[in-house]
Amino acid sequence: MTVEGTYEELTSGFLKLTVSSASGANAPHVGDAAYALNVPGYVFILKPMDPGSDQIIPMVKSGSCPTSNxxxxxxxxxxxxxxxxxxxxxxxxxxxxxxxxxxxxxxxxxxxxxxxxxxxxxxxxxxxxxxxxxxxxxxxxxxxxxxxxxxxxxxxxxxxxxxxxxxxxxQQSIGDVANLAGDYAGLAFDGNRTSGTGIFPVSITCDNAGNCTGKGIVDIDTNTLTNESVDITLSTADNPSTGFITGTVIDTNQPGSTPGKLGCVVNLNAQGSGKNIISCVGQSPGDNTKIFNILFISK
Structure with a gap:
């Protein structure tokens, strides 16, 4: 399969990829679009094209085999x-x-x-x-x-x-939660979600104290957000060891629900891009037996 196309950077923090030509078995159609998160020269995360899929498509810039530990x-x-x-x-x-x-x-x-x-x-x-x-x-x-x-x-x-x-x-020291302050675009997965795909795009803002608010993105092209939100608290940097941060996630739309625990790994200024990458795994705030994931990248 061969696919060619164009891309544009959106205010939502995502890239929009549009097919201009395609050939081969099961090739997409001209005009089909996909959305991705990108850190130039490092990592590229494609949002599932199938609306029913719960699988992201991650790609990295190819490296070499290690010569030291x-x-x-x-x-x-x-x-x-x-x-x-x-x-x-x-x-x-x-x-x-x-x-x-x-x-x-x-x-x-x-x-x-x-x-x-x-x-x-x-x-x-x-x-x-x-x-x-x-x-x-x-x-x-x-x-x-x-x-x-x-x-x-x-x-x-x-x-x-x-x-x-x-x-x-x-492995990289975070130092202080204030180093994570800023606006992010991300993809979240909630194993407790009962309608639609478990993966959905989000917009996240974190303050200097590690308090983050995330809202779902209804329209990635226009950066239209939902009124519903989750509160993420990134509380302790370099815990339980260097490069990790722990915290909680609360669904503000489910009063009385038990906060989910989070463990996150951080890459500051990834590849000198000026962008932070935060990838968290945790418990769904709606059901602590279910998995909650969120990956967010600086805008």
Whole structure:
């Protein structure tokens, strides 16, 4: 399939991609449009084109295989189907290391939503070729600054229920929640959502104290927002370890609902772009057993 088109930057913070020509099986039609979040030269996140899909399409600028020890923070972006967000024995974010000399990979820390470290985990040896690190059951697509997109479940291609997508960022100190203040565009997933797709575009504003308000975007082209909102509190920087921030999410439209706990990984000034990337996994404020994800990028 070959697709050509144009793009424009919208005030909503998204890119709009419009097809001008296409050929090949199942090619899109001329005039079809898609929307994406972008950090130039680093990461490109495509919103699902199928309105019924709950799968984002992440892409990164291809990096090379590491020649020295690799250390990264990771966070679950797309969880395995049926994962229980209230399970205290389940890890949702943590740290990763890879030693190219021994081809040994490990997870030194694995955190649940109570910020409890569930202990280290050694992984089977891996191999790397042209920036793709292959481990048993997983492919890691490496960036040129120590980040990665990880696809778990590749050893069972006929069973999508065990697929997971994980983002990895180079370990970097946040320092202070005030460093995250600003306006963001993002994509959110709420496993408790009962109507429409679980993934939806959002506009988020964070103040110097880490108090963020997010609203759904009804029309990405015009940046028309809903009246409904969620309140996200990013409370403790570099917790439970360097490069993470923890907090809560509250659905202001559901009075009395239990706030969901969040664990987020942060990349400040990604690739010198002036843009921050924040990727959070947490509990849905409507049902703490369901997964809530939000990825937001500075406008």
């Amino acid at each position: 690799l250390s990264a923070n990771w966070v679950t972006v797309t969880a395995e189907r049926g994962m229980n967000a209230s399970d205290s024995n389940q890890d949702f974010y943590g740290t990763f290391t890879f030693d190219p000399a021994s081809s040994q990979a490990s997870l030194p820390s694995r955190y649940n939503f109570d910020q409890t470290d569930l202990g280290s985990l050694s992984l089977p040896p891996g191999s790397c070729n042209e920036g793709v690190l292959t481990l048993t059951g997983a492919d890691m697509f490496l960036t040129d600054n120590g980040g990665a997109i990880v696809h778990l479940g590749v050893d069972t291609p006929s069973d999508p229920s065990d697929d997971q997508i994980i983002f990895g960022f180079a």
